[in-house]
Structure formats: structure tokens, C-alpha cells
Amino acid sequence: MRDPKQVKEVISHGLVCFCWGDDNNNAATIKYLKELGMNGVIYDRIDDHLQNKESIFLTEKQYDILKVC
Secondary structure, rough: OOOOHHHHHHHHHOOOEEEOOHHHHHHHHHHHHHHHHHOEEEEEHHHHOOOOOOOOOHHHHHHHHHHOO
16 A cells, blocks of 8 residues: 555566555545555454445356355
């Protein structure tokens, strides 16, 4: 968060960028990090900030497989 240019640098090299820390428990911080282009934001109480309650760990293909079962 101190140097947002680092996020763009990481992404420009084709790498995946995640952020983890206590500051991420704030909804405004999560929004800011997403706007920076962060690939993932790790924080406590993820259910507090999700708009839909579907699993964030399943891919679309996995959802399709589960529908068949």
C-alpha cells in the first residue's frame, strides 16, 4: 500500500500479485487494492465483504461439474 507502483511492476512482468495484512480488513482498503489491479486480497472475515456468497475457490468449470452431480 505504501508504493502502488510495485503492483503494476509485478503485473507487467506477468506475475500474480496478492496482498496480505491487517489493513486488508477494511472494505475501503480492499476496494483500493482491487482498483490497483491486485490479483488477490487476503483478509480476515471474508464473508463480511462478499456481495455474493458463492465460493471464491471454485472455478466456473468446477461449478458446471457440480451442477451435473
